[in-house]
Amino acid sequence: MGKTITEKILSRVTGDDVSAGDIVYPEPELVTIHDWYVVNFDKALEELGVERLYDPDKVLICTDHEPVAVSPAAAERQKKVREIVAKFGIRRFFDAGRGGHGHVFPVEMGFVWPGMFVEAYDVHVTNFGAVGALAIPLLIEITEVLACGSVWLRAPETVRVNLTGKLSAGTGIRDVAQKLICDLGAERVDYSVVEYGGPALASIDIAGRHTLCNTPIDIGAKSVLVEPDGSTLDYLAGRVDGPVEPVVSDPDAGFREVVDYDLDVMEPQVAVPPTPDCVVGVSEVAGRAVDHAFIGSCAAANLGDLRAAAEILAGNRVHPRVRFIVTPGTQEVMAAAETEGLLRLFAEAGAMITQPGCGPCAGGRIGGVADGETSINTGTRNDYGRLGSQKAEIYLAGAATVAASAVSGEIADPRDLLD
């Protein structure tokens, strides 16, 4: 029987013939950790008596959850992170203002390539699957990888999703990515890698693929990746040093399931509280008043998202009731948005533009919400408390729907503003 992308990657890095279900100790070629966890892993390593990392050159640390220190405690933590990075000799350190969102800029900068094996602290590292890498989040067990170079992994099965059809007018990839996790359901993807392919993939750019790779982790997938194609190689040319070899699944690979999924989801989609897979068409929730709107996070903070929002905002102003925050994903995205005049358009419409990174989605430490308020945003999760208050309602949607809602002061169908 042939092998899936995941089995091929794990076979290469372990040097063994790996099949789904095998217990392996694969050594990652990149390890990413974000600002808020650095102090914790340092403490854990100190307790274990570990004075040097297994391979500091594989480690990338970024300041994205709280790039602008908004309290004295945050400034102290940032200082401590810089000291820890220096102590362990970690050279790939992207401090505030240097990269942006750690699930996005490493792809832009060419640190991630098809067939690469990555492990990380944070769950949405699965974004790296946008260029065909296998990226697995470990939470606190990343400490073992830092100390010993690997941790045990049960090689996951793969659910293959073949994308078909075309986006319907007024919808975007985020609408598809959100509805997909609702339609697939947690049980079917539990502990599997979601692998995208199919004829419609060619119509989706690398930024859109980040979004497709972002949502399935929230229903219990082990990881998510896209079968690399010509677009992948075009995107990586000039970013990655050296040759790039696409790794694809064999035709007779043993998938857990093969699913066809049509990009035409009919209308913009909205995830309603309290989980990202509670998804309905926008028409079901249109008219609900909102106080807070936000475009950003690792799920949707690329140039395409900002353009979609700008298209709605052009000639409009943010509703008086609404605080509207735009957080470009990376320094590169922010600079490009400036060049295109998007930042000026947002500023003139009454939006706040924040430092690239996670934005409010990182627990609402920056630009959060108060009790009784309602937010609609492009963040990753809508659990109670995600934006600070435990008593706020959070809706998730694509950038166009969020922008339309910010203008309308209530959840709105962006197609009504585009006519």
Add this chain to the structure above:
Amino acid sequence: MNWTYRGKCWKFGDNLGIDGDVMPLRFALERELDPAVLRDWLMTGIDPDFPRKVSPGDIIVAGRRFGQGNPHIQGFLGIVGHGLGLVAETIPRGSFRNAINAGLPFLSGCAGVTGDVETGDDLEVDFRTGAFHNLTRNLSRRFPPLDARLQAIVEAGGWRPNLERRLARLRAGGSVVA
């Protein structure tokens, strides 16, 4: 380490929640990791007297999706605290990992096992080989044992002791793979 458990069967059904059924959620929120504390609260969501009824070597036999929910390790540490074994029809992925990391000898993927036992039966289970005997009913089954690399982690005592063992090997210049 002794991998063969001989003791009384404690049978449970499907979908036991790791939070609430197996262990009160508050211990996860308090990040309590001491098996000697957690043992006194094991399964009290279902049977408040459970911690006083069981003896070391007894075996919990459960149905599908044992330990479902937000994966917290405390329930498995509570089982370890009593010296019990676990045989389940299935265990969801997060809890499977926690069971290994708690250093618990267990079998997962034991289809139909709850049909072979009743609470109070005398069981003997070899967790190294997967050999399962219901001595009360004179019935034997063979279930898939844990992978040898996972048995090594359980044998070491779970995540922390296994990590310390790997570090010691690393410092000695040896292989760090279990």
